[in-house]
Amino acid sequence: MSVTTRGALPDGTYDVTVIGAGVVGSAIARELARLPLRIALLDASDDVGDGTSKANTAILHTGFDAAPGTLESRLVRDGSRRLAAYAAENGIPVEPLGALLVAWDGEQHAALPSLAAKAVRNGYHDARVIPAEEVRAREPHLGPGVLGALDVPGESVICPWTTTLAYATQAVRAGVDLHLNCRVGSVTSSPSGDPHLLSTGRGPLRTRHLVNAAGLYADEIDRLLGHADFTVTPRRGQLIVFDALARDLVRHILLPVPGALGKGVLVTPTVHGKVMLGPTAEDLDDKTATGSTAEGLALLREKGRRILPALLDEEVTAVYAGLRAATGSEDYAIRAHPAQRYVTVGGIRSTGLTASMAIASHVVDLLADGGLPVTGARELEPLRMPNLGEAFPRPYRDAELIAADPEYGRIVCHCERVTRGEIRDALASTVPPASLDGLRRRTRARAGRCQGFHCGAEVRALFDRKAPHA
Numbered sequence: 001m002s003v004t005t006r007g008a009l010p011d012g013t014y015d016v017t018v019i020g021a022g023v024v025g026s027a028i029a030r031e032l033a034r035l036p037l038r039i040a041l042l043d044a045s046d047d048v049g050d051g052t053s054k055a056n057t058a059i060l061h062t063g064f065d066a067a068p069g070t071l072e073s074r075l076v077r078d079g080s081r082r083l084a085a086y087a088a089e090n091g092i093p094v095e096p097l098g099a100l101l102v103a104w105d106g107e108q109h110a111a112l113p114s115l116a117a118k119a120v121r122n123g124y125h126d127a128r129v130i131p132a133e134e135v136r137a138r139e140p141h142l143g144p145g146v147l148g149a150l151d152v153p154g155e156s157v158i159c160p161w162t163t164t165l166a167y168a169t170q171a172v173r174a175g176v177d178l179h180l181n182c183r184v185g186s187v188t189s190s191p192s193g194d195p196h197l198l199s200t201g202r203g204p205l206r207t208r209h210l211v212n213a214a215g216l217y218a219d220e221i222d223r224l225l226g227h228a229d230f231t232v233t234p235r236r237g238q239l240i241v242f243d244a245l246a247r248d249l250v251r252h253i254l255l256p257v258p259g260a261l262g263k264g265v266l267v268t269p270t271v272h273g274k275v276m277l278g279p280t281a282e283d284l285d286d287k288t289a290t291g292s293t294a295e296g297l298a299l300l301r302e303k304g305r306r307i308l309p310a311l312l313d314e315e316v317t318a319v320y321a322g323l324r325a326a327t328g329s330e331d332y333a334i335r336a337h338p339a340q341r342y343v344t345v346g347g348i349r350s351t352g353l354t355a356s357m358a359i360a361s362h363v364v365d366l367l368a369d370g371g372l373p374v375t376g377a378r379e380l381e382p383l384r385m386p387n388l389g390e391a392f393p394r395p396y397r398d399a400e401l402i403a404a405d406p407e408y409g410r411i412v413c414h415c416e417r418v419t420r421g422e423i424r425d426a427l428a429s430t431v432p433p434a435s436l437d438g439l440r441r442r443t444r445a446r447a448g449r450c451q452g453f454h455c456g457a458e459v460r461a462l463f464d465r466k467a468p469h470a
């Protein structure tokens with residue numbers, strides 16, 4: 001079991017190397033970990049899930065609105081079921097709130113029946129159109145002008161941070177080597193069947209099979225292997241997070257009727273007990289442009305005021321942005337190159353969290369077509385991930401736990417009620433955080449309304465004392 005963050009990479013040849021430890025690459029590494037093979041998972045960052053996977057709207061979709069017949073439609077539907085079961089088994093918080101797709105004008109209202117029919121074509125049979133009175137009764141704080149909604153009871157919210165971390169933790173415990181701070185710069189492949197030679201920021205690495213799950217950079221890795229069939233255009237989604245006092249204003253995931261640029265602006269509770277408004281959809285050139293803009297936030301506030309006017313009076317805890325890996329296609333760009341023993345997992349745009357486990361299973365099938373031996377799969381030991389969900393028991397409220405270990409009764413971050421015990425556990429975990437942001441994704445410390453103003457010094461002191469790099 002190993003996580004490395006610096007120094008030369010191990011000698012020898014891996015059976016499979018996965019580039020990118022986002023939610024997709026980590027899910028693939030976890031799926032591969034079931035096999036008796038030597039597996040590496042690489043990421044340029046110092047942590048898993050530090051790209052798009054940390055900055056999304058965290059909805060576990062049913063896939064009701066995918067383009068029917070696409071690979072995405074199939075993998076979202078399958079992935080949704082798999083991840084819901086996995087989350088329940090391994091302690092990832094999920095709240096099955098259901099979604100309402102709210103129509104605000106005649107055109108949107110007229111589109112609802114066809115969206116219900118599309119859901120059926122996507123294998124989802126529980127969506128139904130409901131009248132304005134029912135929408136209002138179920139969401140009393142909606143703004144004026146609601147004409148009706150599509151009720152999609154199967155949609156849930158999930159913790160995106162815990163999901164990636166669970167996959168990576170399970171993979172590492174099952175023997176996968178996770179190499180962080182390890183950017184792949186070039187790939188040399190020989191047609192004769194010799195292993196691929198990857199040159200990374202931490203030296204060379206050899207691997208028989210290669211999986212490209214590099215998110216926004218999947219097109220660039222693809223070109224290193226001689227393929228140019230898609231280009232990733234980052235589509236920025238800015239988001240506003242409102243504080244816990246806003247949580248009572250909304251009971252469902254409030255989705256817009258989709259437009260040409262995707263799913264549009266939504267209002268959703270988060271499993272962390274807050275309310276999120278967003279995202280925008282801005283096509284950019286810069287794959288690092290994860291900043292928020294005054295125009296983007298103003299647009300969100302304007303749209304949010306229409307949906308849930310009282311939300312705009314609530315305190316904002318944070319703003320952030322994520323970049324979708326758009327390719328101009330309505331489907332994922334998952335391509336197998338069996339002769340090269342190489343699989344590209346590109347264009348995983350706005351549903352990759354939901355579909356991650358199904359993508360992983362599909363990719364292992366594609367690797368098998370390229371000659372990877374896939375016999376001898378075993379079940380992995382289940383995990384019990386630390387609970388970050390507000391709707392589930394948390395350590396500071398657990399008298400028995402505190403009696404057994406008083407560190408769970410000593411709150412450090414008062415906004416989010418994070419204890420010294422949880423911070424200690426995160427720092428000693430299988431895939432420990434390399435930064436305070438990584439610690440926040442594992443504990444919620446500094447994620448509350450003061451953004452670390454009160455607890456920042458103490459959290460840093462604990463981190464500096466215990467962090468593996470210290």
Ligand SMILES: Cc1cc2nc3c(=O)[nH]c(=O)nc-3n(C[C@H](O)[C@H](O)[C@H](O)COP(=O)(O)OP(=O)(O)OC[C@H]3O[C@@H](n4cnc5c(N)ncnc54)[C@H](O)[C@@H]3O)c2cc1C
Pocket residue numbers: 019020021022023024025026042043044045048049050051052053054055056057058059060061182183184185213214215216217221236237238279321322323324348349350351352353354355
């Ligand atoms: C605003 C927004 C809202 C969304 N909402 C949802 C939602 O509600 N539900 C849902 O299911 N999905 C949602 N998504 C989509 C989901 O977040 C993505 O599909 C998913 O995170 C993609 O994961 P990934 O692993 O492919 O990419 P990433 O998380 O970006 O991971 C790719 C990794 O590759 C690494 N990498 C890149 N290049 C190299 C290199 N050369 N060498 C080594 N490592 C490299 C990066 O450091 C990164 O960690 C949303 C996305 C956005 C932006």
